[in-house]
Amino acid sequence: MTLAETIAAIPLFEGLFPQQNETLARIARKMTFCREERIFSEGDDGRGLHVVVSGRVKIFKLSPSGKEQILHIFGPGDPFGEIALFSGRTYPAHAEAHSDCQVLFFPRREFAECIAADPSLAINMLAVLSQRLRKFAQLIEDLSLKEVPGRLAAYLLFLSRREGGSGKVTLEVTKGQLAGLLGTIPETLSRILAKMSRQGLIEVNGACIELRQIEELESLAQGESRLV
Amino acid sequence: MTLAETIAAIPLFEGLFPQQNETLARIARKMTFCREERIFSEGDDGRGLHVVVSGRVKIFKLSPSGKEQILHIFGPGDPFGEIALFSGRTYPAHAEAHSDCQVLFFPRREFAECIAADPSLAINMLAVLSQRLRKFAQLIEDLSLKEVPGRLAAYLLFLSRREGGSGKVTLEVTKGQLAGLLGTIPETLSRILAKMSRQGLIEVNGACIELRQIEELESLAQGESRLV
DNA sequence: AATCCGCTTTGACTCAGGTCAAGGTGGGAG
């Protein structure tokens, strides 16, 4: 896949003036990272925009005691590190290669020129940031107003819908990672999965989980009921 | 203050083509709300962008059991309800007049045309959304990785810096509201304030709080120490 | 096949913080 094709396949760059794609291709730098390699750290000076080409990238916060809260897990086509572009200059969180991955990098100044030159790019960017805000608002609600079983139920239902609502989902992250995503720790997650199994809400088989009582899971996710 | 002057004073609209201000003035609608009046609710269809003119507006999430998590308290010049403009169509949270207030409203379609017509507006909007994301990332970190005393300490330090670092701050919200802002409840907040007083970290006098041991508060805010 | 190592599960314990209920306290209305 050529660089131009790669860029054309990125949703953020859809609907641009054709010459913008060329400009973007000219200023892009391709970088590769190994699994677990740090891409940038919270507080680092943001030098530009990143876009995942292949593999997965984890964006996360870390507490002094080592607990991690995952903010996003991004895959091919997803931009990241945008916040440092438009406000302040520093990254608000850490970014790490979740698997071996390739990333396109667009230097700040040149990318800013592209945005000024093509309103579509700005509008696409606004859409991306809005989606992030929406997701964050949801995460804040979950962390502040729901208990772990509720968050887990919400996440499972989300996965199930994304995969076509078959009622069967496959975790693409380890359970430890899932705990980080839900704002808890592996032990607690494990207990809750066990409890949900015992109640017949779900059936767990390694990374594969079958949702057996959607109704009940939904009421859990809404915080309307609790796990006994 | 004329409508044009009001609009010219909004940071979001700084640096636009002059005729944009006129367009904005033409499409703007002024609305007034009484204290506690609902401006919009989570899930409502978003019809446009709001900007606070006077008074304060509270943006918040609500749990089924009635606990509230405040996301923002906005004052004059702050835009809100933007997420529904650029992604999905529904508001992700509730908005309520925190005091009697006036709000400018820009209908979605007309405002979208303004954005397409003037890159500066799009860029200003990107800056606004980025700041919001940064703030949310911080709130997520606080909720997930810090305990209530740490969040409170961070908030007090934040206020103190914003007011010039004098070490004396005045709460402009009730303690109950502050609890909602910190993701806890009034009782817990009250206990922690009492404990901090007892330790000599702060001195409370109604809505006025004096920070007496900045060092210690900072280490609390970083999650490096705990409140005994 | 044997070893190892990372992930996961389970149990026992602790504790931050939420719930419920009972007073304080202070400012505005009559």
Next chain:
DNA sequence: CTCCCACCTTGACCTGAGTCAAAGCGGATT
């Protein structure tokens, strides 16, 4: 002045979830 109501504080209690420690359980390596 005093009554009231909304806000705040305090106490007793409970529970969700984190910590620590000890096994399971595979999959990969040799």
